[in-house]
Amino acid sequence: MHDLLKKTRLLTLLFFIGVVLLTILVVFLPLEMQLEDTLVSNWVLTAQSRSLSFHLFLEKNTEGAQSVSSRSVIRDQLAEYHQQELSWEDLQASTQPKYVEGVRVLENLAYAYRVVEGKILAAYRAADASPTVDDEFVFLDDIPEFAVLNQAGQHYVVVSSEVKKENQCLGKDVLIYSLDPILEQLNNAEIQVSIISEADLSPFLNLPVLRSGKDYRVVKEEGNLYYLECLPDSQHYLSVQTPLKQIVGPTRQGIGFFLVIYLLGQMLLFLLARRGILQYANLMINQVEKSKEEFRAFAYHDTLTGSYSRLSLEHWLERQAKTGYKKALTVVLLDIDMFKDINDTYGHKTGDEVLITLSKTVHRCIRKDDLLVRYGGDEFLIIFQDIDRTWVKDIMSRIEQQLAQDHSFEFPIEISYGMVEIKDINHFYDGLKQADKQMYAQKNGKK
Incomplete structure (x- = not known):
């Protein structure tokens, strides 16, 4: 009977462990995975909202460049220059003050250039702009309409717009906006937004992809989530980074808390069940032992005289x-x-x-x-x-x-x-x- 009692204790313990493990595997782990998946999806929406704000900033910059290129007064003088009715010196003297007056109102503008026939007709540099930026690219014939520039640890976006009259290209406006203000605006204690180059992207290529779309992917690396989106120049990427614990940490703590409560409840039930089983088993053992003693007394003693049998x-x-x-x-x-x-x-x-x-x-x-x-x-x-x-x-x-x-x-x-x-x-x-x-x-x- 004592061996049976030991087996009963062992089976009760194994049953308790089995129930707990089964509950963790069937309930808590899938629940945690589903909640984490939902939280990651919500975080992707947050990252995309940051991306949308960034693209609105770029569109605003593009519109600013186009508005500068469409001003008729300076454009008409350019047409006179191309018709040789106005000298370069007179054109430059007339354009520079008007150009500076027109571009200085644009927010976050660091540099502005009007380029005609490979020469700078007018230029502007904001007072707080870095003097070390390389402006040689403005003389290129194939200046892209959009490009990201990283110089001296600062990020810029280059937007170019043609100056046209009657479908004739008279020149180009090249505006360089600082990206640091918008990046600072998008950053907070939980989310870090930055610009990375195509070369910086290589460490992320072999990481597991959690989400992906036409122009973006979400990867996980060393406890961080990254939202990587290709920018229009296809050589730079918008990176939105958040520590994974910031996203799923509270949920894991909540699930851990409920798991502890569940385990304590199961342990209490186990102890109560074990106590009941052991009490019943001890009662049965006592009855058996009592029966054995009665049988032994009956078998070992003469019932009539009380002497040994x-x-x-x-x-x-x-x-x-x-x-x-x-x-x-x-x-x-x-x-x-x-x-x-x-x-x-x-x-x-x-x-x-x-x-x-x-x-x-x-x-x-x-x-x-x-x-x-x-x-x-x-x-x-x-x-x-x-x-x-x-x-x-x-x-x-x-x-x-x-x-x-x-x-x-x-x-x-x-x-x-x-x-x-x-x-x-x-x-x-x-x-x-x-x-x-x-x-x-x-x-x-x-x-």
Whole structure:
């Protein structure tokens, strides 16, 4: 039963662990993944809103360049120059102040150039603009309409617009806007927006892609999420970066909190269930043990006289033989004289009372460690351990005297017995045969 109880405890624990693991695998992990996926999708929308603000800024810059190129006064003077009606010096002297006045109102403008026939007709540099910017590209014939420029640690966007009259290109306006103000505006403690070159993109190409679209991709790298979008010049990318813990950290903490609450609840249920199971198991074990004790008491003791049974004697002899019992035993085999006549004359109930009286009398006379065994019918064994034979004779005489002094019945209770000393417990029954012969010899001597 104790092994069964151990197995019950183990199975209960394994069941609890199985339920917890199954719940984590089936509920909490999918829930966490789904919530993280939703949060990443929401973050992508946030990154795209940053991208939209950035593109609106670029469109505003393009519109500013186009508005400068479309001013008719300066454009008409350019037409006169191309018709050789106005000299370069006069054109330059007339254009420079008007040009500066026209472009200085544009927000975030750092530099502005009007280029005609590969020469700078008019130029403007904002007071806070870096003087180290390389402006050699303005002389190129194929100036792109849009380009990102990174010089001296600062980002610029270059926007060019043709100056036309009647579909004739008279020159170009090249406006360079600083991107740092819009980047600072888009940045905060959680989101970092920056411009990276195509060369800087290479470390991101082998990272796992979480989302992708026509012009963008979302990748994860070393605990950070990156939203990478190709800019119109196809050589630079808008990068929106956020630490992953900023996105999913609170959700993971919330799920972790609920997981702890769940585990505590499951543990409480487990302890309550375990307590109930163990209480029930202990109750069953106690009942079984009680039944075993009752059976053992019934099997090992004679229910009528309270003395040990023959089965108890056999088990006692087995235990002593296994432990190597070496002391000598003095064994007395006795029975009641004329017991059959007592049963026939006075009835079996009286015979039972005689047996009880004999058992009580013997118990009063023998020592605590001595054994009284009802061997069968009216035969009893008294096993004396470590005692002199003379003392045994005195005890037997005392038993006979007390029986003779008992007047509970209409007849005297007399016994016959045989006594033998057994030095080897393995030869117990051989010695018992000798005691049996002595008992019957004594009984026959009384006839």
